Amino acid sequence: MPRFSANLGFLFTEVSEIERVAAAAAAGFEAVEMHWPYQVPAVEMRSALSRSQITMLGLNTPVGNATAGDFGLGALPGRESEFQQALDQAISYGHAIGATAVHCMSGLVTGNAASAAERTFVANLKLAADTAARADMTVLIEPINHRDKPGYFLHTVEQAASVIDQVGRGNVKIMFDCYHTQIMQGDLTRRLKHFLDLIGHVQIAAVPSRAEPDEGEIDYRDICRSLDRLGYNGWIGAEYKPRGRTEEGLGWLSVWTQDQSSDNRGAMV
Structure with missing residues (x-):
């Protein structure tokens, strides 16, 4: 399941970042993930996770200079030293709080710089993978759609698979965000099956609204069943923007959990 x-x-x-850990646990989640929690001291975050007995899965590398429009540094030629600083910060913080993965953001790249960007990304990911391995962490890379983030270098699952092949490290995996992939490519079930061995994490949100996954054009209950049949044993991250208060929109979680329990009982009969 x-x-x-x-x-x-x-x-x-609705509450502070540190308070969100307890709120997630109270809502029934057993694991959490964050984007950029660095303003919370690591010792405080680890304590909050411990009190709630909840697992921290992963966090993102810092984006770079956000005021200048940066959205990641991994594939930006000439900024390798900045990427290494961002990587070191992410892995140091992640290791301190017990996170199991770091998402290395590729950044925004113009079309005519794609070849140089790919070479840079591959080289940076080799460094990231080796550094993460020493902290017993996985490196995730995520294709992000061009409607929400025009110019994002990594934008298809096939591109991510090619990059991972070039990196040649076993601890580099795809963060398969169904929301982004549906917008860019579709054909989710086939891609999940084809790239299953390379997938380290799955995320969900409604398309096109990015709200709770109980609306929109993707049948996530079927996606969950497909992942079960495929033998996916990782986590599915609820990375959506709630329509209102978070707790008011969590009906899908209890319904889907009951669905999966019923499916499993039926399989044992």
Whole structure:
């Protein structure tokens, strides 16, 4: 049965970041993930996780100079030293709080710089993978759609698979965000099956609204069943923007959990 984690960058934003951990646990989540929690001291975050007995899955590398429009540094030629600083910060913080993965953001790249960007990204990911391995962490890379983030270098699952092949490290995996992939490519079930061995994490949100996954054009209950049939044993991250208060929109979680329990009981009969 798929296990669901709460992305605290989008969920429970009615309270402070440190309080979101307890809120997620109270709502029934057993794991959380965050975007950029660095303003919270690591010792405080680890204590909050311990009190709630909840697992921290992963966090993102810092974006760079956000005021200048940066959205990641991994594929930006000439900025390798900045990427290494961002990577070191993410892995140091992640290791301190017990996170299991770091998402290395590729950044925004113009079309005519794609070849140089790919070479840079591959080289940076080799460094990231080796550094993460020493902290017993996985490196995730995520294709992000061009409607929400025009110019994002990594934007298809096939591109991510090619990059991972070039990196040649076993601890580099795809963060398969169904929302982004549906917008860019569609054909989710086939891609999940084809790239299953390379997938380290799955995320969900409604398309096109990016709200709760109980609306829109993707049948996530079927996606969950497909992941079960495929033998996916990782987490599914709820990375959506709630229509209202987070708790008011969590009906899908209890319904889907009951669905999966019923399916499993039926399989044992």
